[in-house]
Amino acid sequence: MIRNATMLDKSRCIELLRDSRISAGFDRKDGLTGFTFPFDPAYAERVFLTHITGTNRLCLVHDVSGVAQGILMMVAYEHLFGPVWLTQETLWWIDPSHRGSAAPRMLDAAENWAKEKGYHFTGMAGMGEDPAMAALYRRSGYRIAETHYLKAL
Numbered sequence: 001m002i003r004n005a006t007m008l009d010k011s012r013c014i015e016l017l018r019d020s021r022i023s024a025g026f027d028r029k030d031g032l033t034g035f036t037f038p039f040d041p042a043y044a045e046r047v048f049l050t051h052i053t054g055t056n057r058l059c060l061v062h063d064v065s066g067v068a069q070g071i072l073m074m075v076a077y078e079h080l081f082g083p084v085w086l087t088q089e090t091l092w093w094i095d096p097s098h099r100g101s102a103a104p105r106m107l108d109a110a111e112n113w114a115k116e117k118g119y120h121f122t123g124m125a126g127m128g129e130d131p132a133m134a135a136l137y138r139r140s141g142y143r144i145a146e147t148h149y150l151k152a153l
Contacts (some may be wrong), residue, residue, distance in 0.1 A: 001053065001062075001063045001106045002060055002061070002062055002063070002102070002105050002106050002109045003060065003061060003063055004058075004059065004060060005048070005051070005052050005059040005060065005061045005068065005071070006052065007052070009061055009068045010045065010048055011050075013037065013044075013047060013059070013061065013068055013071050014041055014044045014045055014049050015093065016068065016069075016070070016071045016093050016095070017039075017044040017048070017071070017093070018039050018041070018044065018094060019095065020071075020091060020092075020093035021039050021076065021125030022039075023070050023093070029140070038127075041042065047073070047090065047091070048056075048073075051073045051074075051075070056075065056076035056077065056117075057073070057074065057076070058072075058073065058074040058075075058110060058111075058113050059071065059072075059073050059074075060072045060073075060106055060109055060110060062094055062098060062102040062105075062106055064087060064098055069094065069095045069097075069098035069102070069108060070092075070093065070095060070098060070102050070103075071091065071092070071094075071109055072091075072092045072100075072106045072107075072109075073087070073089070073090035073091045074088065074089055074090060074110050074113070074114070074122070075086045075088055075090055076088075076114070076117065076119050084120050084121065085117075085118070085119040085120050085121075086109070086119065086120065086121045086122065086123060087113075087114045087119050087121070087122040088122070088123045088125075089110075089123065089124045089125050092106070092124070094106070097127075103136055103137065104140070107124070107140055109138070110122065111140075121144055123145065124142060126129055127146070
C-alpha cells in the first residue's frame with residue numbers, strides 16, 4: 001500500500017534514507033558521482049520531519065505489512081522565472097527486496113498529489129545512469145529537461 005508517512009514511520013524512514021545513500025555510494029570516495037559526505041541521522045530526521053509537516057511537501061511510504069519499505073519525498077515551489085509551480089523529488093528509495101510494482105504506484109501517487117494541488121510540472125531525478133529508472137520515467141511520460149554536472153572543489 002502507498003500512503004502518506006506519519007511520525008510512526010520516522011525511525012524506519014531514517015533507515016531508508018541511510019540505505020539510499022549507501023546504495024548511491026555517497027559514503028565512498030569512489031562512489032557513483034563523487035558527491036560524498038557522511039550520513040548524519042539528525043539531518044535525515046530533519047528532512048523527514050520537514051516533508052511530513054511542511055507546506056508544499058510530500059512524504060509517501062510503500063507500506064508492507066505495516067512497515068515502510070520505500071520512501072518518496074517531494075517538494076513544490078514556484079519557478080523563479082514565472083508563475084509556474086513545479087514539484088521535485090527530494091529522495092526516492094525502495095528497499096530492493098520490495099520493489100516490484102511499488103515504483104510505478106509510488107510515482108502515480110506523487111503525481112496525483114501534485115495534480116490535486118494544482119501544480120503544473122513534476123521532476124524526478126536519478127543518480128548516474130540507471131537504465132531501469134530512465135525506462136520507468138519515459139514510460140510514465142517524463143522527458144529529459146536538464147542535465148546537471150557536479151564538481152568537487
